[in-house]
Amino acid sequence: MEFQKVFQTQDVPERAHTSCAYYRTAADGIFPMHCHSHYELSFIASGTRYEICEGKNHLVGAGGLFFIPPFAFHANKNVTPVDVMVIQFSPNLLYGNSSEMGRFTLTRPKGESLLITPSKSVREILLKILDFCLALKPFSTANEFHRNSLILELLSLLIDTGELTISDSTNVSTRMPELDAVINHILSHPDTRTDMKQAAKLANMSYYAFSRMFKEAIGVNFSDYCNIIRVRLAEELLITTSLSVSEIAEKTGIGTQSYFSRLFKQQSGISPTEYRARFGLDAVNKKQSEISFIKL
Secondary structure (H helix, E strand, O other), rough: HHHHHHHHOOOHHHOOOEEEEEEEEEOOOEEEOOOOOEEEEEEEEEEEEEEEEOOOEEEOOOOOOOEEEOOOOOEEEEOEEEEEEEEEEEEHHOOOOOOHHHEEEEOOOOOOOEEEEOOHHHHHHHHHHHHHHOOOOOOHHHHHHHHHHHHHHHHHHHHHOOOOEEEEEEEEEHHHHHHHHHHHHHHHHOOOOHHHHHHHHHOOOOOHHHHHHHHHHHHHOOOHHHHHHHHHHHHHHHOOOOOHHHHHHHHHHOHHHHHHHHHHHHHOOOOOHHHHHHOOHHHHHHHHHHHHHHOO
């Protein structure tokens, strides 16, 4: 995954606590499956695209705001040309502004989609952040402070309006960045099995400490999580390539096609063939034609 090898390693909100950037992407734009230890908010300024997160596909149009929690596998695929602002912030931003946040995380209300329809007040602060991004201000302490304050104002509004909630968490949040190295390695070598001994070494931890911390931070054991990663990567390949199901099984290191199909349906709820028919290139092209026809 090129994103894992290049882009993600260059953008580390843990160091500065926040980042925001504006992107203009073409109708065939695809951002590959990835995962990181910081929060992300994507605000679609114009256009339409699929936001793919934790095995679910969300069609997001102009004005939509999409919330991605830490360690959620996500990707996106454009239906039309898209202008998007991406806001990222680390858990450290929250901890530095509230002594209690070390025990909590930000989540969407139970049962709610990750897609947010911003209120007028939320939209106003989003547009202020967008203006800040478009100004391309040089790095300075004052500019960093301004950016952080705008993002904190946005989060406060999202909490006040009930779009985000503060939830109890068993996450070992101070170790989250160390898990990035493990997840990046798995995503960069999907066809190679990574055992827990190797993973513990990548996280610079003992085998037993890593096993305990990983389950506490992620919620599932390491081997099950590796299978989740492989299924998420398979979903991406089904959507963005014409590779056969057996070729995808081989590329994701899952094994035989029969085991791959069984594991895929267990994680995604439908078979690989059904998933491709619903969300693959042909389905997206059809949706793009429908949107173009409506505009005419």
